[in-house]
Amino acid sequence: MDKHTFITEQLVNRGITNPRVLEAFKKIPREEFISERFKENAYNDSALPIGHGQTISQPYTVAYMTQLLGPKEEDTILEIGTGSGYQSAILSKLVKKVYTIEIIEELSNRAREKFKKLGITNVECIKGSGEPGLPQYAPYDGIIVTAGAKQIPKALRKELKDGGRLVIPVGANDIKIMTRITKHGDTYQEEKFGKFTFVPLVG
């Protein structure tokens, strides 16, 4: 499948309607984030191995989470789980600044090089665990966790701005429920969406 058909069939026809999100998918070449032997599958809607037992997420999942995050031009976003860097690259076209944390050093380094190659200058790659969030640059307009959590790490909600959104797949077993927490003053609104599978959040 080519990128154009992919965007129509796998994203638009499945409810991804935010025009800015669709525009970002047009701009970012997914094949760049995939190893040589899987490149022909770049526009199939499937997760693919990226080494170290990790995967680049299914593009529909990336689009779904991005839409839930509701990124705005002036936003600063924190991503936990850089992986291939694809999700961050999509966000780079939608917001002002992206911080992305990855626990596996080689993946973090590879993503940093990829952004350089593609001329993406507003994503900063950090090596480490995202469980405590990234307090040094907090608060964030949005936090997106791209690994499956057993529960919501407590630190993350504290790093949201007022009106900020946290999008995270949560669940005790392998099937995770996509969850969005929105901070309104001192309260946190929780909304639950569809079921997804993810590689586990470590820690």
Ligand code: SAH
């Ligand atoms: N967003 C990625 C998909 C990542 S898969 C993409 O677009 O390709 C999830 C990633 O989260 C894996 O690379 C894994 O190593 C990383 N990860 C798991 N637990 C983590 C933690 N506690 N802190 C930071 N990264 C973590």
